[in-house]
Amino acid sequence: NADGVIDVNADAALSATLLASKARILPRLANTDKQGVWFEDGLSQLFRDGDATDIFIDNLLAALGRLHADGVNIDIEALHASEQDAYVAWLDAVIDALHARGYVVTVDVPLNDYAYDYESIGKIADAVVLMAYDQHFATSDPGPIAGRDWFDVGLDDVLKSIPAPKLLIGIGAYGYDWTAGAREATSLGFDEALALADAAGASIETAPGSVNAHVRFEDVKGHAHEVWFMDAVSAWNAYRSARRVSARGVALWRTGTEDPTLWAFYGAQNAALFDPATLGHLPAPLGTTMDGSGEILRLENQGRDGTRRFTLDDGFFDWASYDPPSRAPAVLRRGAMPQKVISVTLDRKSTRLNSSHTDISRMPSSA
Numbered sequence: 001n002a003d004g005v006i007d008v009n010a011d012a013a014l015s016a017t018l019l020a021s022k023a024r025i026l027p028r029l030a031n032t033d034k035q036g037v038w039f040e041d042g043l044s045q046l047f048r049d050g051d052a053t054d055i056f057i058d059n060l061l062a063a064l065g066r067l068h069a070d071g072v073n074i075d076i077e078a079l080h081a082s083e084q085d086a087y088v089a090w091l092d093a094v095i096d097a098l099h100a101r102g103y104v105v106t107v108d109v110p111l112n113d114y115a116y117d118y119e120s121i122g123k124i125a126d127a128v129v130l131m132a133y134d135q136h137f138a139t140s141d142p143g144p145i146a147g148r149d150w151f152d153v154g155l156d157d158v159l160k161s162i163p164a165p166k167l168l169i170g171i172g173a174y175g176y177d178w179t180a181g182a183r184e185a186t187s188l189g190f191d192e193a194l195a196l197a198d199a200a201g202a203s204i205e206t207a208p209g210s211v212n213a214h215v216r217f218e219d220v221k222g223h224a225h226e227v228w229f230m231d232a233v234s235a236w237n238a239y240r241s242a243r244r245v246s247a248r249g250v251a252l253w254r255t256g257t258e259d260p261t262l263w264a265f266y267g268a269q270n271a272a273l274f275d276p277a278t279l280g281h282l283p284a285p286l287g288t289t290m291d292g293s294g295e296i297l298r299l300e301n302q303g304r305d306g307t308r309r310f311t312l313d314d315g316f317f318d319w320a321s322y323d324p325p326s327r328a329p330a331v332l333r334r335g336a337m338p339q340k341v342i343s344v345t346l347d348r349k350s351t352r353l354n355s356s357h358t359d360i361s362r363m364p365s366s367a
Helices: 012-021 043-048 050-066 081-100 118-124 148-158 190-200 232-244 260-264 276-280
Strands: 028-030 071-075 104-110 127-131 167-172 175-179 186-188 204-206 213-218 224-229 249-253 289-292 296-301 306-313 316-322 330-334
Touching (some): 043 050, 167 232, 175 190, 190 204, 190 213, 190 224, 232 249, 232 260, 232 276, 232 316, 260 276, 276 306
Parallel strands (some): 028 071, 071 104, 127 167
Antiparallel strands (some): 175 224, 213 224, 306 316
């Protein structure tokens, strides 16, 4: 908050797993709470208040020590243009304090957002993570998450300010479902996007220029949906661009929502030898979808692998479609009972009912 207090939300089991793996751990520090509500208005006070900044640094150092972290990833978003210089000065003080303790600091910056002084941030951070996604977002009009044309032009522009050896290029791995009449789109993972299209019988194809996957359909209530999402095709194009400019590396936002086939090249030691044609096969999701409620289960389908058709130009995808998309096994649940139900059994041999006082025709044998 504006007084420099931070809230630590670190899963103990995940932290233990990461420590055991010997991975370098840089927790993400963001101006958002656990529910994802962004903290914006108090940033100006935090940046300009020396006492609040000292409290913030003390809290951050204590948290990193408890987490046995190697550093921190600073993700300050929704920065106002008027705060550009104050943010850089604040960031410089924070990074100096962390460097004095031997911590590594990476800083996130959005693509095409000039409230951020790319050049200054690139000089003081150990590495800069370029969030090269959210060309369109939950509260915007529908459109590509990170169109190839938008991505490439923006990347070339950032490289004028941040040297490639300091740049980690953030790759999107999620999607949005814009429903006509809704104020905000629904965030989707890759498997969810495919399941929506499959259920609606809608075709999935990349849009020209953006090479982002795109679906349109109507739901059972007649509401129009427009879905855009990132997949291994768009990830490969971004990955190739990162290699083209000799960037320090790549970053994925976010694990758990990605097209699992991207792991065939993302972070792989032999990524330079990867054949993108292998992305034509799309294995069925490992999970099982459940529909309905109740204890009676029926297997609706066994699931299936999918096929991706595409064309390549100089090693980059310039078109792709799903024909058909992969499908997870589906289970239908039935037999759910309403709440507060009482079952009554009438034993006529042991129970005498006076017909003048009890209307047996209105008394169900069970309820």
